[in-house]
Amino acid sequence: MLDSMRQFKAGVFQALGHPTRVAIAECLSRGEMSVSGLSEAVGVEQSNVSQHLAVLRNKYLVETRKDGNQIFYRLRDPLLADVLEKMRQYFFAHMNEAMEVLREEQNGAANAIQEKTP
Amino acid sequence: MLDSMRQFKAGVFQALGHPTRVAIAECLSRGEMSVSGLSEAVGVEQSNVSQHLAVLRNKYLVETRKDGNQIFYRLRDPLLADVLEKMRQYFFAHMNEAMEVLREEQNGAANAIQEKTP
DNA sequence: TGTCAATATGCGAATATTCTAATATAGTAC
DNA sequence: GTACTATATTAGAATATTCGCATATTGACA
Numbered sequence: 220m221l222d223s224m225r226q227f228k229a230g231v232f233q234a235l236g237h238p239t240r241v242a243i244a245e246c247l248s249r250g251e252m253s254v255s256g257l258s259e260a261v262g263v264e265q266s267n268v269s270q271h272l273a274v275l276r277n278k279y280l281v282e283t284r285k286d287g288n289q290i291f292y293r294l295r296d297p298l299l300a301d302v303l304e305k306m307r308q309y310f311f312a313h314m315n316e317a318m319e320v321l322r323e324e325q326n327g328a329a330n331a332i333q334e335k336t337p
Numbered sequence: 338m339l340d341s342m343r344q345f346k347a348g349v350f351q352a353l354g355h356p357t358r359v360a361i362a363e364c365l366s367r368g369e370m371s372v373s374g375l376s377e378a379v380g381v382e383q384s385n386v387s388q389h390l391a392v393l394r395n396k397y398l399v400e401t402r403k404d405g406n407q408i409f410y411r412l413r414d415p416l417l418a419d420v421l422e423k424m425r426q427y428f429f430a431h432m433n434e435a436m437e438v439l440r441e442e443q444n445g446a447a448n449a450i451q452e453k454t455p
Numbered sequence: 456t457g458t459c460a461a462t463a464t465g466c467g468a469a470t471a472t473t474c475t476a477a478t479a480t481a482g483t484a485c
Numbered sequence: 486g487t488a489c490t491a492t493a494t495t496a497g498a499a500t501a502t503t504c505g506c507a508t509a510t511t512g513a514c515a
Contacts, residue, residue, distance in 0.1 A: 225356040225363070227435040228424045232359070236351030237503085238343040245343070254462060267504065269463055274502095279434045288461050288512055298427045302420055306346045309416045316397045317345040355473085372492055385474070387493055392472095406482050406491050 234278040239263055240271050241303075243292075247281065248300040251293035352396040357381050358389050359421075361410075365399065366418040369411035 235241060242261045246252055252260065258268045272292060275281045280299060284291045294300060310317055353359060360379045364370055370378065376386045390410060393399045398417060402409045412418060428435055 222356070223435070224428055225359045227428055228421075229354050229356040229359045231424065231427065232350045233354030236347055236354040238340070238347040241343045241347045241350070255460095264505080265462075266464085266506080270503085273463080279431065279437075285512090290462065296427060296430060298423055298430065302423045302427070303346075305416055305420045305423060306349060309349065309414060309420070310342055310345055312414060312416065313397065317341070319397075373490095382475085383492070384476085384494085388473085391493080403482090408492065 230278055231280065234274055234280055235302075237271065237274075239267070240275060243268070243271060243275065244280070244294065244299065244303055247292055247294045248303050251284065251291045253289040253291050255289070257292065348396055349398065352392055352398055353420075355389065355392075357385070358393060361386070361389060361393065362398070362412065362417065362421060365410055365412045366421055369402065369409045371407045371409050373407070375410065 235244060239261060243257055246257055246260050254265065254268060254272065257272075258265045261268065263271075272281065276283075280295055281292050282295050284293070353362060357379060361375055364375055364378050372383065372386060372390065375390075376383045379386065381389075390399065394401075398413055399410050400413050402411070
């Protein structure tokens with residue numbers, strides 16, 4: 220039971236664990252948006268956005284509404300927006316490290332890991 | 338810049354996106370713990386725990402303290418505990434879906450995806 | 456009916472993650 | 486020094502994710 224809970228939570232985190240999906244979730248935390256709208260806002264081609272939306276859908280993180288030709292997506296639960304907001308705070312509290320993490324991920328990670336060994 | 342921010346956040350989410358690492362983070366949100374303590378608490382063999390700790394370390398989510406033979410880990414920032422707490426709330430608000438998600442992940446996901454198509 | 460626009464899905468190659476098992480490092484005690 | 490304990494790292498096979506591209510589906514409209 221405790222195990223299922225962790226598996227579920229990990230699933231949600233993993234669903235949010237991609238820059239494009241973070242971008243999508245952030246857009247949706249400000250209100251519903253169509254797929255083409257998301258595609259433009261996030262700057263990723265339609266079929267790829269659709270695939271990422273499928274990931275979010277499979278974890279029930281988003282809901283949809285059909286309007287004629289288009290499909291509008293929204294976040295399922297405001298708690299998710301809260302999580303994103305916490306993460307925003309975390310980002311600003313750790314900007315310096317954030318930059319370092321990103322720099323390390325740019326270069327080979329091999330040497331970086333050495334330096335971080337306790 | 339907005340992009341780096343998302344990449345950073347996605348990195349944090351991804352680091353939390355594994356059941357074992359969720360379990361570790363939850364343990365640490367209640368206080369510091371040694372590697373062997375975590376290994377026992379989480380029920381995963383030492384070398385595997387160590388690998389998961391390396392993932393958390395590489396994202397600066399945890400800090401360490403040496404005491405003689407052992408190394409004690411703790412969460413770097415209480416904000417992370419907040420994130421976990423939000424996720425706990427989210428889990429209880431969506432238990433029913435949680436169970437369904439887990440059931441689907443048990444079976445082949447192929448047919449499940451069909452049913453969730455909007 | 457046919458055509459267009461919006462969205463979703465299938466496929467395949469490249470890449471990343473995960474686990475297990477073996478090995479390495481570091482501290483303690485004798 | 487050796488032996489023992491705690492922790493970290495490496496290697497390799499199995500598995501999963503990601504993207505681009507092609508194709509399918511669905512709704513609107515003439």
